[in-house]
Amino acid sequence: MAETDKLLLAFYGDDFTGSTDALEFMTRAGARTVLFLKPPSAEDLEKFGKLDALGIAGLTRSMEPAKMKETLEEAFQKISELNPRYVHYKVCSTFDSSPEIGNIGVAMECGLKHFKNDFIPVLVAAPNLGRYMAFGNLFAQMGIGSKGEIFRLDKHPSMAQHPVTPSKEGDLRDHLALQSPLKSGLVDLLDLKLPFEEIQEKLRKLIDDHQVIFFDGVYEEQMKIIGRILDESADQDKPLFSVGSSGIGKALGDHWQEEKILTETLEWKELEEVKPLLVLSGSVSPVTASQIEFALEHGFREVEIAPEFLYEQEPDVSVYSDKILGLLNEGNSVILHTSKGPEDPRLKKTRAITEELGWDSQRSRMELPRYFGGFLGKIIRQVLTGKSLQRLVIAGGDTSSYAARELGINAVEMIAPLVKGAPLCRAYAENSPVDGMEINLKGGQVGAPSYFVELQNGRLNDN
Template identity: 50%
Template structure:
């Protein structure tokens, strides 16, 4: 990477939907930010000479700790080489993980090895998304960008029943503590009222510190605290897009960045393709809404895809035909539970269908729903990078895709996590 570029922040997301969430909040703060599929080469960065923020949309959320380490150590080394003052490992706002899959603790261990910080901050909440951390316990609204009720994480109707990493503990210190041997401290909501200089006074030998986050007004102070933790080297941190919101708000206050308050309205698409590998009840309600509002529906046999490694090209042709007729089409994996099915195979199948449809039709906008499958779908579509072009629902911006594939290059794409949006989400496009 080229150290001559003034990189304020580099983040590595554990999946694609969460990565576009981080992309949105730092772009709203005024940063020129580009999200890449892999850590970018010097040649790729030369295409964006005024870039402030580098993002990488990883796939570690669905991997084992050993697989994560194999990917994260070189990725972190490359992001460190960018000269960025801040490097953030971006996790889902509900901290989806376990000791066996998508281990946040393993990511912390890898970050500690590469960056050698005295203290690794973990930012616990993101108020704009309905995620609140109070005395170390995480609470989450049902449906980001909706008016759903707020639940303690281990009692959340969706997250407590996640098919791969069900939430059984709301205290993030205990949750992450099952995944790393590092001692985890807490800066709680009462300490946030104290001057930033006093925040570390209660810490003794902690290597990781969780920071409560309840209110938008607390973000500037959190950003100030993070900005001052390491004077002479890169600071490594962990959390949801609360990290981007905190740093962005602080950089706005310091006039390092100027926030973007007006966006060009993208309008409605003539034809629309939605592909979904999400098992979330939020997405299920959105699919039902789409079916009741003239979306053509195609259901994939998820079990067959996984067991037979089968991708039905006939479906891709049928989708392309419907799109050429200016239809709105939704392709999903059905109502049957898909626990323990391969996210890689499901996501790749969905992405392959989407790419085939894009190649054979004039569709200009695609929505990809499902955190665990999104990274594989994006790769199957041959997307190399994305840049935010408009906000829609918090945490799921509309983006422009960059690709060496001419039909994919310039495509408008939206990556939606399972918990994002009200019932009529797909009607926004």
Template identity: 45%
Template sequence: MQKILLAFYGDDFTGSTDALEFICRAGAKAILFIEPPTTEQLKKYPDLDAYGVAGKTRSLPPKEMEGILLDAFEKMKVTGAGHVHYKVCSTFDSSPVIGSIGKAIDCGATVFNNKTIPVLGGMPALGRFCVFGNLFAKMGIGSEGKIYRLDRHPSMSKHPVTPADESDLRLHLGKQTDKKIGLIDIIELKKAATDICWEEQVVLLDALNEAHLLKAGEWMELQRKDNILFSVGGSSVEMALGKYWNEKQLLQPVDEWKAPGKVHPLLVISGSCSPVTAAQIAYAKANGFEEVIIDAVKICNDGIVEEAVFKNVNALLQQQKNVIVHTGEKQTDNLSSEKLGTALGTIAKKAAEGSLVKRIVVAGGDTSSYAARAMEIEAVEMIAPIIIGAPLCKAISDNKYMHGIEVNFKGGQVGSENYFEVLLNGES
């Protein structure tokens, strides 16, 4: 059996590529799959140190999550990974009725039967800080935005599906699981990893800086011993374990990546409602990008993209115009992430099949997993970091037109105003 250090299951595609980036930065050979790979599939990649699964549970109710996650965790268990991580958004987007992280914790407890389930709170590299159990988040990722307590965050507190109304992650997750949640705070993290104390099965770890992540990685390895350790958190889990494995020289960090360079034209498909993405779209329009606005309500009601949309997008791309396809300024709550994401992904696939694009940006966490499936992507490999938390990847697909296409998946909070221009030029 292959020696897999880490396997992770992401609750959406944008978050999954985020985790892929940080384990690759640590020096791991890694692949991100759409579905849990079989041992036979993994044999095609004999040098893998880690793999991920880009799920879609962030947009699902708990009952649907349960069936998917129990099956996925069982399949991941038999691949022999030392750590299995349920990767969530660094702002812990979830509720008792949609994308329940508590349900994921319960499923992980059932399959792996760990004495301890770590939940790693912050991700300092992305501007997310967990202090005494409370989460703070910068406005945007890869930007110079201000830092807010999560329940006062201008964007996350107004998320259209899972608005943040509680910054204490113990209370937030306590609404989603019956399990008691303990805390290893920044004071406790000053101790040696062997001396850290806790009582509850589920334990939240603070993270204010990279030193805390290194200590968390060491502590998690101690909890694993000879078993599989199930954990929950953002890409901080990959960074924490990666830093520890670097210190122990199990992996050698990668500090330099070849710049992929400019690819023209660029296609952006966006299902994001974030004000960060809205500012990026406005900037791109002011700098020469063309926009095609789709009727999200009509698509979600009928499940159909009008033929005129395909023709308009492809005509602009044929003219070598950079194109952003999005839902416009009118935001409507309770739209189907599946229908909208599928529509956007179909638009992107049609463009690729017309040999009109070589690089595609997918914006929006809730819709990204459905868009990737509509694009017929089987897996992705990381090419270069570009923007922290949203690496540029290469698609692996049975569709010859999609195979080898460069893809970038970005969450709504990721990037500064010139994000799409940066992706066009292929330089960070």
């Protein structure tokens, strides 16, 4: 718990799984943090007592620019009323975005307009997650928490083929230039080796003609340096608005621990074996596909969502919920999924259906996460009405936000680390069967092939 009454940081996540990633790194750093699914009211905050930080899990990663702007203007106003020292617009550590969907440039423009800072610091690097930035280029490991190969973003087997926001540029300055006219500069790896005063001088010069400043980051020790830069860039009279991955929380947290503002959390709930385990996956990542295959080889059962439900105004969830309940009642752990990787024939069928419905590519990219996430959530809510379970896993960044809302989740709080970037949380969901359950939300890129099996067996606790 921080030794200050002021809210240290408020973050707004562009999806749910990414928001739990930010929740984890603030909690690990020693800040009591709760993640809400909408801006909290005074009554909401009163329920949780003193908080050091809070997050809001948004949906902007799957929104078009006009809707993003409307949503963020309202959210940033409500965050301002909380008077935090820092405001962080949390994006995926692979900078998932495009001019048409999840436009990060739009978020930056809204942040500049609302918070009126001299510049926006942008830190996407998160070495502890296998995300590295060198001379403006982002590199990502295949599978967070694994020992996968590292690729530049535009060469990454998963991100270069992402169904909604495929990565076409490795240099994030070029990637951002496709989304916004804001000028971006860079504090690079060589700059970070300079004495601190010289780094600050370089930053001051960049701010003269750049509104956005990216920071490289390859090594853990550089995060503390960047945290100090962020901390000393803050104005006492207004919050500092930043954009980036959970590297922002990691950098600030490392610095605040050194300054004795926070004390690192070292003791956690022991992770127990839980069987049966229920997994719902809206991910098309090859990483998640390998986890599904591994789980099936080790006793899990699967239920596949057929995309034909898109034709129906009110699709029947009982077809799936009854099957899942039958498998659970036999003692089986179950995975409900929409895809097993980018080669799954259901993806081709989904494209054919959306064309038949008259959806263009932009509408498909925007609507499909909502349709699939909402349908997954309805099925699982029906299942949980018929059977109580201890632990639930939701995989897939684009669909998770919609599934969580359909399940009635209002907020989550971290209770134990698993793989970095995907903590075990407790769900707060008034009048919903998911209330009080252990919930794990993982992005498509998170985890080794054994992820679901180890989460069932209680072997992932990463102290």
